[in-house]
Amino acid sequence: MALKIALAGNPNSGKTTLFNFLTGSGEYVGNRAGVTVEPKKKLSEKYGAVITDLPGVYSLSPYTAEEVAARKSLFDDPPDVIIDVIDSMNIERSLNLAIQLSDTGIPLVLALNMTDILDRSGGSINADKLTEITGLSAVFICAFKGLGADELIRAAYSAKSVCVRPFCGEIESCLSQIGNITGISSRFELIKLFERDEYTLKSLSLPKTKSEKVNEIICGCERLFGDDSESLIISQRFEYIEKTVLSCVKKPPKKAGFSEKADKVVLNRFFCLPLMLAVLTAVYSLAYAGPVKRFSEYLGERIFGEALPAAVSLFMKSQGVDGRIISLVTDGIIGGVGSVLSFLPQLAVLFFSLALLEECGYMSRVAFSLDYIFRRLGFSGKSAVSFLVATGCGAMGVMASRTVEHSSQRRLTAATACFMPCSAKIPIVVLIAANYFDGAWWVAPFAYMLGMTAIAVTGLAARLVKKQSFSDAQFIMELPPYHIPKLSCVMHQTLDRALAFVKKAGTVIFLGSTVIWFFSNFDFSLRLALPDNSMLAFFGRIAASFFAPLGFGDWKSVCAVCAGFVAKENIVSTLEILGGSFSVSGAAAFLVFN
């Protein structure tokens, strides 16, 4: 039976990078908390083990969705061994989780990651001393470069369950007293009980007499130290960690690292927001304007619009294919799918830029800088990241809303994330801009402004309706150091999303185009007819009466909108096939609606 290994650790410690290395996958890394939200399991053929990548957590208390998921995974489906991936530059904070993991009784190995950064900074860790003091085996690795993995897995195979005792004698004796009264042997549960953890209390549901005795013991301890049990446990654990770190870690000399210096500029009070505006403008202009745009247009007009259909049509005619089929292929399929595929270069550039931003760690700075404004709108700074991600893919933006802590803010973020124009809507924006506004530069920014306004208005409205004050606190976020993004990772992400787009083109849009072509070229007696007399026109005109008040009431645009409910990319492909037209104001209304 393959060894079951779980990868645990703080966010941004390099778990997913290690997971990718061990299993040969290309999972999404991202340099901010909340990227890995669900445990992912995969077999590592090289090492003969089933590896589960747990979401990054700071502790095993059920505070965030990730912590709940990690804790659940460890208890419902216990692994044979846990590898705690530790950012060696952050060993103090990381050991807090490590000790809690060892409390579960599952064998534990510490993977001291990012050794390259540690070496460069001039610091060092004495792994043997660390093992001597805590009893936990520690292995140096560099997941980024793929170093140390073999030794790590060997250590995993021979790891044993260790009990780290960070607390003073009085607390340890309290714990064993509680153990005697309740009959609980799991150290993790005993500590949680001592801390009066609600989740544990509920799941254990002790009889009244026992819980009263336990409470007495806890209160006795609290009186002795003059502090509540929760604070006692966490403080003493950190005190133990500080002592341990003093003996085995040589801290790097105290000079400002690159990240700190960069943040002085990036997060400068006056420079911060203009810089952000500049960065975002750069990202979107790269995709929407300049050489990439011209290339997309070339693809759309020359290749998919002329060269390809001509060549295919010639070929099919020479093979004696029926005229209707030729029309299906050239007008329907190549026309419809091609019009959407021609946007691939622009979308690929957008995906690339967004992936780059995420990997380098800028997103948490965005959340930090915008938190004040967003809070007043009923959101959180982390919602800003959701909205930014949503401009690449609406669904991913909704998923990113999981990092928002407060439940009402989180729900609002998830609900409004799709107001931001996502990559599927870019073709619509470009189409309308080019055909009705002479390709004016302001149409695209207008679409984004509109999205943001819609979000802001919704947020304010929600606050008014619920009469909420905006001071819902609870925002705490680590600002991880900047990373030089691993280009292979960024390219992998870009390729993934681009391929997903192409796949969608080949399936949903292909189908949609075929259906539209068919229904728009045949009438009810299944004879070839002009589009205006087709079956689609018939249904379209009925539906058009509903959409007329919106300002774009002709049947062609209405069909496009309906096709768009399935996939936004269908709108452009449908319009391409049907050849709709609007008045300028109608075009604007169409843009806004979608």
Add this chain to the structure above:
Amino acid sequence: MTLKNAKLHKTYKVLRVNGKGSFRRRIMEMGITKDTLVTVKLCAPFGDPLLISLRGFELALRKADADGVEVIEWHLK
């Protein structure tokens, strides 16, 4: 005094973490416990949240939440 009124670039020692419930626990689990040394590095464009440096990493914390952390000025020897 609390962390809310801390001056930039000065080092403080945490006396206690007030408040109740899961968020107080969260603040402590992130490393802000009694006797921890913290420094406020900077604040966001509108003055909120604060960027706090402790235990070798950086944390963003809103002023309202920072108000729950009692501190005392600490002079590095």
